[in-house]
Amino acid sequence: MKALRTESRPPADTRPKGRVRRRQEGAILKAAERVFARAGFEGGTMAEIAALAGLPKANLHYYFGSKDELYRAVLDNILSLWLAETEVITRDADPARALTAYVTAKMHLTATRPDASRVFANEVIHGATRIGDFLRSELHGLVAQRAAVIDHWATEGRIAPVDATHLFFTIWAATQTYADFESQVCAVLGKARLGQADLARATTHVVTITLRSCGLEPAGPPHTSLQ
Amino acid sequence: MKALRTESRPPADTRPKGRVRRRQEGAILKAAERVFARAGFEGGTMAEIAALAGLPKANLHYYFGSKDELYRAVLDNILSLWLAETEVITRDADPARALTAYVTAKMHLTATRPDASRVFANEVIHGATRIGDFLRSELHGLVAQRAAVIDHWATEGRIAPVDATHLFFTIWAATQTYADFESQVCAVLGKARLGQADLARATTHVVTITLRSCGLEPAGPPHTSLQ
């Protein structure tokens, strides 16, 4: 939850959250995620977010002091999503199963919360100034751990040797591309939007290439879950 | 070159380009690419670009009518880069060699022109409104062609069957991540910037997983060109 805490003022953190507050903040955050995803931090306006949330603009400033604070709250909200799902990667797990589960979960996230992915991507592209600490601590540590597990699999001969850290970069890139670069994917596929079938196909593909990267083949018949 | 021609006014295209004009436009485009890469279209300011190019702001408006026109020029400049390099993928080529060459070229571009990659990424994330036509025509056609070649390789049994179109998505994502998400990669690797060694390692990795995705192994000894 409170993954991000770079340099905001210490007070105001223990605000009492009433019923109304929680509801309104939720609506604002949802609208903000959408707007920031579409236009970025600079491009999205408070008025736009307010309109989408069905509130007067001054209300946003009541709940979140400034645009920057609101943006940070959106990011904060998103970051927790990024950490989850890696717990399937353990020494004792079956590599094929674990990797399949991880990639599938990532793809599910991409399909479910594309705007979250886009806000995150936008922030990172522009230098990740607001989430640098998070990336350097939590994410760095997490990757080190999981990469060690994958290396361990390799030394035991259960998978072909791979650059485990870079494998994570590749998996993230391959999955998030279906959210961040959706327009491009759609244009190339000749579709207006990505349907469930497209995402299922994408998932199968990414799982396949991930497993093959480790010298494995997908369990069960190929193309298990089309549609 | 003039890949982008969505809806700008027909005249002004055949402007006579003098010596001075060419030089100044070049400087402005270079500065603009940098600024737009760092801050996006909305975030980057004309004043900032002017300062970086060492010119008064009014000068930018003399050469490029508006901020939007300048941005389009930057994109236009970049798009041609995206099309190149696929010509190595032909029916008669050796799959391993061709794919290695293609991925290597893509990685080289990423390493050489990271700002170009970031501007492009930014545009696509935000809906690719300005380059939609390009993606739907040129890129779409190109991918269809090359995907057919890869499928052909598969039917001849020279590679394992893959989803060729999605393979392109994956290659693009995997390579561009080292430009677009450099901050994240750096944070996870615990470095301040990506050095040549890092990029060499990344290249080896992406080549490996691309080949393995097609059921191939890298030619020659692994880790050929570290450094």
Next chain:
DNA sequence: CCGGAACCTGACTGTATGGTCAATTTTTAC
């Protein structure tokens, strides 16, 4: 049902920024 706290909001303001323009200097062509 009362008093205080939380919540709401229309009408403002200051400022950053894209864009204009007329006056001047530099370049180019003959």
Next chain:
DNA sequence: GTAAAAATTGACCATACAGTCAGGTTCCGG
């Protein structure tokens, strides 16, 4: 060498936008 074309530039707008605030309304414990 000269006149026209191209290039330069400081000073100047108009607007869009984040942020403010005072005065109101609703909520809630006692």
